[in-house]
Amino acid sequence: MLITSPVVVGRGDELTLLDACLAAARQGEGRAVFLLGEAGIGKSRLAAECAYRAFSSGLAVLRGRAATTGATMPFRPIAEALLSYFRLGGPPQSPELVPYRSALGNLLPEWRTAEPAGEPASLFETAEAVLRLLLAIGRDLGQHRQPGCLLVIEDLHDAEAETLAVLEYLCDNLRNLPVCLVATLRPDADQAGELARTAALRRTAVLTELRPLTADEVRTMAAAALAIGDGQLPAEVADRLVRDAEGNPFVVEELLGGMVSAGGLSRGPAGDWQIRGDLGIDVPTTVVHSVAQRAARLSPAGRTMLERAAVLGRRFSLPVLKLVTGLDDRDLLVHLRAGIDAQLISPSGPVGDWYEFRHALTAEALLAQLLPSERAAIASQAADAVERAHPGLPGEWCPQVAALRLTAGDTRAAALRYAEAARAARAGGAVNSAVALLEQAHELLADPAAAADRTPVAEQLVYTLIETGQLDRALTLAEALPEAGPGALDAARTVALHTRLAWAAVTASRYQDAATRVQHVRGLLGGFDSAAQTPAVDVVEAYLVFAGVERTGTDRAAEAERLARRAAAGAEQAGLAEVACQAWDLLALFERRHGFDRADACLERGLALATEHGLTTWQVTLLLRLGANEFLRSGSSARLQRAHRAALRHGALVLMHTAEATLAIQAVLRGEYATARDLTDRCVEATARLRNADNHQLVLLTRAALAAHRGRRREMERELAEFRRWDGERSLQLPLVFGSRAVCALLEEDRREALGELDRALAWEDQNPSVFYLSGRYGLRPLLRALSGQADPAEHAAAAAHPAAALPWNRQFERLAHAVHEGRAGRTAAALEAVAEAGRAGAPFLMAHRLGLRLVAEAALADGWGDPVEWLRGAEEYFHTAAVPSVAGACRELLRRAGAAVPQRRTGTAAVPAELRRQGLTVREYEVFLLLLHRLGNQEIAQRLFISPRTVEKHVASLLAKTGRPHRAALCDHAAEVLRLLEPVPGPNHPTGLSTTS
Known part of the structure; x- marks a missing residue:
């Protein structure tokens, strides 16, 4: 008999915290909470109570749980949470979500399109898409109910790397958003525990550990479960629960259920509970005993089904279970119903083919009944059944079979399946999961006798580490690969691997690492037909020469151009479309020295190749370059607008932000300042959240130029300070910083300073x-x-x-x-x-x-x-x-x-803001007021307005009197505040990049 408490006991502090977080989300101040505790301590119950309170208060509630079947599919708990909410009403149709539909297509099948997509969305793009979707959900609700939403993710300790990365991103960016995040996890969680602790240290989340219940709380919970008052619980029962349950709510309920099922505790005629037999239940095997008793009441086939389900994990799918048990649909459903009636399992979600054990301890208790050899045999049979039924093991089948092979003790087969699953995960954009799968495979093949299998896995891991930005680990692992003997790569694969490492080093501005790789590769090229490898090496070397790392005694630009041209020709001849696009893109920059017609010809050639070979990302990239060149040549943004629409259509968020930032700098140059402000406001926070330094640098540089072209020095310097904080001093756009300052100086009538800035450029x-x-x-x-x-x-x-x-x-x-x-x-x-x-x-x-x-x-x-x-x-x-x-x-x-x-401008007051006109400011006083924004002295103001310092002094005195400010410094602050209200000035903490326009 299953006995549960209808109320949450002993969690007052936690409920107060959760209520505060929900209230904050309703006010647009999002927060994240991690509930940490051992199995059975009440994390799920607390999360369920939080979800109930959120729903009752009008918030949207999305709930998902990490799978426990070993290797899991990327983003599963987040996808489950979204689908749990959208299953009936469908996803929101807000136009602002259009750029994110491609990234969300991995999570929401309804948003997958038949149109060929570009490269899979990056992890940060997917995280930003989830954040935008949660915002849209909150806003949609706000039309009818309280705006905001709650996202609950349970069993985070079983989550894969992609889910953890998205949750970390959410934690860092929930502030000022109507979203509350609640996640549960166990203390022994490694990566999830590190995420929770790190977020708590950064104060982007609250980490609270659920303590065991006190003796009084155990008594209160037991009385509530038995539907009696605290004083009516038999003392011997209470003492037994306090002693044996050790404050664990799940064990309290299991002990009570065991006492009642065994007949030791029963309800009397008056409705009270009486002791009628032995209350002794073995501890710490209490749960095992309780689960075993309930399972024993099932048929032998039902018990067998449950044991096989437990081998699959706490959460299992019917198709897999059917394959493992060999039961037909009717018998399978009969036994499932029996397991549900025995309160051992329950459906996982309102619809679907997924079920789960009522508690993780339930599955563990069933497994404890099996001998290791029995578990291994079941796992082996299950793996064989799945492989027969699903040739090629698409989707989730491959990691499931890998986990089953590992349970069966076949480490080599498990390792190879993990590597196969990693290839599929990487192809789908889940590179973090691919790394975890490959690391597991690599570790399983540690035996020297497995070198022939281990090297290909290590090779694959190097490529995947590069994609995740873990260049140091990739370099270390590449150096450890055997150069001869069993498992050694041939020369062609070695060259390809180290060339890829060199390219990664170049894109990370680690030129010496890149040069070391290139030197190593050049020493290998003569030993085989290297026509297919040389072009990629030439592209890398072209960058190194241009950066001054190699061949410093030559005309660097000319030598880099020669290498890029050779790379383009070689790549096309060898059929290397992506390398050819890299080469033509770089070559177009060098050709600018000879004229933009020649530069455009390079870009058009690269675009033709990208279109022919379906390289969507390169198509959009080259369209952006062509659009930038068109503006430089004619002042028109038509082609760049087309590139922006293409990036939007394909969900290429980074390229979309590049286009928006480039359009913004063009708007600045055309004097369309409102448009530029709107564009940079649209992408400044997103580029910071996505941690795209190049794009963020460009947005900050654009905002600085926007201020400079309006003569607003303080605002310009604030944006440039942020630009420097984002490593702007290393940007190739640095001369444009001097150019912006020069324009600002000219608008201050300081021609000497302007020329000095241009000399520095x-x-x-x-x-x-x-x-x-x-x-x-x-x-x-x-x-x-x-x-x-x-x-x-x-x-x-x-x-x-x-x-x-x-x-x-x-x-x-x-x-x-x-x-x-x-x-x-x-x-x-x-x-x-x-x-x-x-x-x-x-x-x-x-x-x-x-x-x-x-x-x-x-x-x-x-x-x-x-x-x-x-x-x-x-x-x-x-x-x-x-x-x-x-x-x-x-x-x-x-x-x-x-x-x-x-x-005579003094009689016209249209330019003076209404509030200042009400205070009596004249046009001339307003001109002085504007210059006080820059904290200029009387002499400087006089020079700029071509009036005497004495006249400036009189105007300042009049301004002090009319505005009621006590002194000049306060008047300067007031000027800054007034202008900030007239047109919001960005703060100093905006996270933007490398321009294609200049």
Whole structure:
């Protein structure tokens, strides 16, 4: 007889914690809780109570349990949790989930499409997709019920690496989200325990260990289970439970059930419980005895079925059990019903073919009844049955058979099946599970006599470790492979393995490790026909030469280009489409030096190969490159928009964020600041959560450029500080940092500082071969040097001859520089034609075009050519409206110097925010207020607004009086706060990358 308590006893503190977490989730403050405890201590009961309370309060509840059949399928408990919720209503159809449907297709069959997908979603992409899905669930509920959801994952100690990685990701990113995560696990859990402890140390989760019940709590629980008051529990029963159960709730219930089943405890006529016999039940075999008694009441076939099910694990599927027992459907269901009636097993979920033992101890108790030889024989028979029924062992069958072979004692067969399962897991994108499976196989083949089997497993493990980013472990394992004798790889496989290690080292910027691998490989290439291996080596070496690691005495860019070209030709001849795409992609960067037509030709060739061979990721990547080049050549983003849609369609999240960040920097250059802000806001947190440093660097750099192009220095420096924190100093985009600072300095009317920044960019590029061309070298710097008189026409001609000078962004400034030289020489017609050419090139770039006219107008006034007054009027209007007072003021001063009428801006108040207008601020005071944001002194403000320091002092005094601030520092803080409210300024802790646009 099964006796259970209808109430949770002794868990007041834990329930208070869980209630607080649920309440926080309802308020949008997500939390994670790990419930740690031994088997039977009440973790599942507590999780069930939490789920009930969450559902009762209107939250969505998703529940899943890790499997216990040995090697498990990736993400199983998470998929089970999602399916448990979507089984009736289906998944949410929110448009914001469209980019994540591909990644979620591994978890939700309804979202799998027939369209060929690209590479499997990365682990972080899948984790981000799960997070977005949980958010969508919470928001959908919010329309009708309390927003938010609870995700419960039980038996985390049995979870595979992918599930643990997703849960770690959720723990790190639940804050400020309406999601509560509750997971249960045992104290002896290795990886799961490390996850829980680490999350608790980082304070991204709460770890609470369930203690045994006290003596009073055991009595209370027993009384509740027997439906009597505390004082009505027979003292001898209570003493026996306190002594033998050791505070374990499951054992308390089993002891009570055993006492009642054995007749030692029974209900009297008055409804009370009376002792009628011996209460003694063997301990610690209590549970075994109780389970054995219930199993003994079943038929022999029913007991046999349960024993075989226990060998399969706590959770088992009917198809497997049917194969193992040989029972037909009718008999199998009859025995299942008997097991359910005996309260030994129960369905796992509302529908489906999965069942589970009521408790892990139940399965263990049944196994304890079997001799080791019996368990091995059952496992062997089960493995044979599954292999016969499912040739090739697709899906979950392979890891299940591996676990059964291991139980049967056949370590070699188990190892080979684990390796086979690892190949399938890796092909499906579950590389962490593949690593775990291969490590198990590798360990099982430790006997020197198994070297012939062990080496291929080790080889496969090296490749898989590379994919998970564990380069050090991969290198160590590769070095340990035998070079001769049994198990040694042939030369071709050795070269392929070390070339792959070299490529991984290059992509991780570990150039010396890559160079060591390449040197080793070059020594092997002459010993066999290496036409199929050489191209991949050439691609790696091209990167090493360009980075200055190899052949430093040569023209690095030219030598790298030669190697890339040879790699492309060799890869195509050998039919290595992916290597050819790598080579053409790299070659396109080098070809930029000779013109963007040639660069595009390389990209088009790579795109054709990627399309022909179905390399989806490379298709999107090369489309991105072509879109970036199109913008550089014409200022249009049409092709990049197409690439963005392709990334969206294929669920390529990293490439999608790359496209969004690139579109954002293009929007900055066009002066479309709201669009740029929206794009970077959309992906800044996601790129940080995905830990994609390249993309995150690009987003941060874009946000810095956005601030710079609006003259907001403090905001720019805040984003650049975050850029440096993400290792931005090693980025190939570093010259664009100097370029952004130069633009910001120009908007502050500090031309000397701007030129200094551009000189620093030039110095960096002289030391580091660069193939990115928007740093100012071929446009803005020649203009500033022409204006300052530091450059002569010959220097300008040399810069203008470079293909990058023809790019519209650069050409607008280069043509203005040419106009300065021509105007200074008295060739007015040529100067005016150059200004007209600059206007045509700069048409897409709203701010830059007007900044260029402001700069050239000064030279035109001095040298007496052109129409500087008209240029200044247009620039003054633009910068006044854009709230860039320094440039607007400079334009007005130059207009006065030219004897032209100056716009009287003081009477217009449209640009002054409503709140400040209510406080009585004038337009001029607002201009001063804007500059206080940068904490400038009176002299600096006076220079930028072309007024006297005494006038600035009067305006500051008036601002203090009107805003009620006690001193100047408080007024500066107020200026920053007002502007932050007008347009939210990003904080310093935003996690973005390497641009394809510059």
